Amino acid sequence: MKTEKEWVTEAGLIAQVIATPMGHRCGYVGVPAGHPMFGKHYDDVEVDVHGGLTYSEEDEGLWCFGYDCAHWDDAKDPEIMSDEMKKLFTRWPDTGGTIKTLDFCVAECESLAKQLGEMK
Numbered sequence: 001m002k003t004e005k006e007w008v009t010e011a012g013l014i015a016q017v018i019a020t021p022m023g024h025r026c027g028y029v030g031v032p033a034g035h036p037m038f039g040k041h042y043d044d045v046e047v048d049v050h051g052g053l054t055y056s057e058e059d060e061g062l063w064c065f066g067y068d069c070a071h072w073d074d075a076k077d078p079e080i081m082s083d084e085m086k087k088l089f090t091r092w093p094d095t096g097g098t099i100k101t102l103d104f105c106v107a108e109c110e111s112l113a114k115q116l117g118e119m120k
Contacts, residue, residue, distance in 0.1 A: 025100055027066060030065075032063075035063070042065055077101075
């Protein structure tokens with residue numbers, strides 16, 4: 001996996017977009033200790049983000065919430081797919097869907113961070 005972007009969001013939270021070898025992106029936003037959602041399972045946090053939250057774990061003192069862009073309507077991005085995966089997936093037809101770009105994921109992370117930041 002490769003970090004495509006890591007930054008401080010407008011809401012003041014750390015965010016990161018990861019490119020996976022499968023050709024999909026995942027986005028993460030971390031909240032510090034003391035935040036009301038710190039330590040919560042992603043199923044217990046009500047936010048509006050692409051595909052819903054699919055991840056929550058502690059990382060370097062932050063409790064990180066994440067979503068992925070590997071849903072039925074998400075296409076693989078050949079620009080970030082590993083060579084091994086490119087070879088493997090040439091045997092199957094394209095199933096449609098749209099590639100979720102880095103810009104899309106940055107916007108989703110900003111939205112997620114804003115929603116988490118409003119939870120006080």
